Amino acid sequence: MSRKPRSELIELDECDIAPGSVEPFARAAAVLAQGNVLALRINPPATTKEVAVSRARSALIAIAQVLMERHDLPAEAYVEVDDESWGTPVAPFRDRRFLLPHHDGGHCSFLTPSRLDYADLDPSERVFSATVYWKRPSHKVYQGFLVLNPGVPPGQTHYYNTLTLLWDAFSYRHCRAPASLAELAAFAVENVRRSKENQATHGSRYLTLGALLGSRDFAHHVMPSGPRAESELWPAQYIALPALCEMVDRCPCGTCDGPGARVFCHACAHTLGRVWPEFQREYEVTVVGAPYDVLIGNNLTQLHAAESSSSRTIRPLCIVLDRPEGDAYEKWLARQWRIWYETCPAAPHAAQVI
Numbered sequence: 257m258s259r260k261p262r263s264e265l266i267e268l269d270e271c272d273i274a275p276g277s278v279e280p281f282a283r284a285a286a287v288l289a290q291g292n293v294l295a296l297r298i299n300p301p302a303t304t305k306e307v308a309v310s311r312a313r314s315a316l317i318a319i320a321q322v323l324m325e326r327h328d329l330p331a332e333a334y335v336e337v338d339d340e341s342w343g344t345p346v347a348p349f350r351d352r353r354f355l356l357p358h359h360d361g362g363h364c365s366f367l368t369p370s371r372l373d374y375a376d377l378d379p380s381e382r383v384f385s386a387t388v389y390w391k392r393p394s395h396k397v398y399q400g401f402l403v404l405n406p407g408v409p410p411g412q413t414h415y416y417n418t419l420t421l422l423w424d425a426f427s428y429r430h431c432r433a434p435a436s437l438a439e440l441a442a443f444a445v446e447n448v449r450r451s452k453e454n455q456a457t458h459g460s461r462y463l464t465l466g467a468l469l470g471s472r473d474f475a476h477h478v479m480p481s482g483p484r485a486e487s488e489l490w491p492a493q494y495i496a497l498p499a500l501c502e503m504v505d506r507c508p509c510g511t512c513d514g515p516g517a518r519v520f521c522h523a524c525a526h527t528l529g530r531v532w533p534e535f536q537r538e539y540e541v542t543v544v545g546a547p548y549d550v551l552i553g554n555n556l557t558q559l560h561a562a563e564s565s566s567s568r569t570i571r572p573l574c575i576v577l578d579r580p581e582g583d584a585y586e587k588w589l590a591r592q593w594r595i596w597y598e599t600c601p602a603a604p605h606a607a608q609v610i
């Protein structure tokens with residue numbers, strides 16, 4: 257893997273997804289196992305939404321099975337099919353929305369290191385908040401969705417390597433690259449702990465990217481509603497952190513459209529030395545899904561963002577765990593870090609193999 261994720265379209269025939277079929281899914285599972293983004297298309301196109309959902313569910317169950325058998329995914333993982341989204345909520349006077357880079361289920365699904373790389377981490381630290389979340393309490397290891405209506409113009413989904421961002425944030429803060437994967441792991445834990453210990457100040461129930469990348473400015477730990485670029489912040493957020501007032505008025509690049517985007521631009525500049533448009537050029541990969549395509553990627557080692565019109569509808573399909581803990585999970589997570597680290601152009605040496 258390079259600094260950006262790669263996306264790969266894999267097309268299967270309907271006959272390939274018969275019950276008990278495994279081999280057709282091996283290529284799809286390998287894309288996910290390598291930390292990349294999978295676009296899955298099943299031909300011929302489904303004639304109804306119900307058929308498309310049924311096929312997508314069957315395909316993901318088979319892919320999860322291959323991930324368990326060949327790529328160390330814990331045996332407790334399962335496919336979670338959520339309710340259809342009924343249109344895309346947009347801010348007042350808008351007909352589109354941009355969801356800023358985020359982890360799905362970010363109250364309990366975000367990048368942490370394996371305990372094999374940071375033994376002092378307690379699995380309970382992988383929960384940022386257990387109240388007021390959207391929508392389910394599971395730990396999402398792979399997040400995906402079936403495109404039901406791409407909208408007009410078609411929605412775009414953007415992906416970013418969380419580990420590349422973490423590496424660059426460490427390098428920007430310390431004026432040197434991390435000496436080892438263990439040092440990068442310690443940086444992640446330190447940053448998550450800082451944000452969690454200061455929840456009374458920033459009030460977020462979701463870990464923001466600015467927090468994960470180590471910002472000491474708690475305004476960067478505030479999550480805009482959605483998290484939409486266009487969203488106005490809540491009055492309580494301005495009262496708790498008055499510095500937000502100036503941030504939402506003006507961002508470092510001067511071009512960000514919306515209060516949420518401008519706060520995000522500040523956090524990017526502060527932690528990475530790159531404003532939001534530079535962030536996109538450096539880290540972003542874009543995938544446009546056709547009707548009934550499934551788009552899915554690692555929800556921990558990647559963040560994703562989405563630009564959608566109000567008419568776009570999707571059906572979330574994720575591979576999840578009830579609890580992110582246990583020897584099998586720690587081994588799988590350690591492997592995910594290494595898959596990135598072993599191919600990172602800037603890494604000084606290969607990590608110890610788990």
Ligand SMILES: [Zn+2]
Nearest residue numbers: 507509512521
């Ligand atoms: Zn900006």
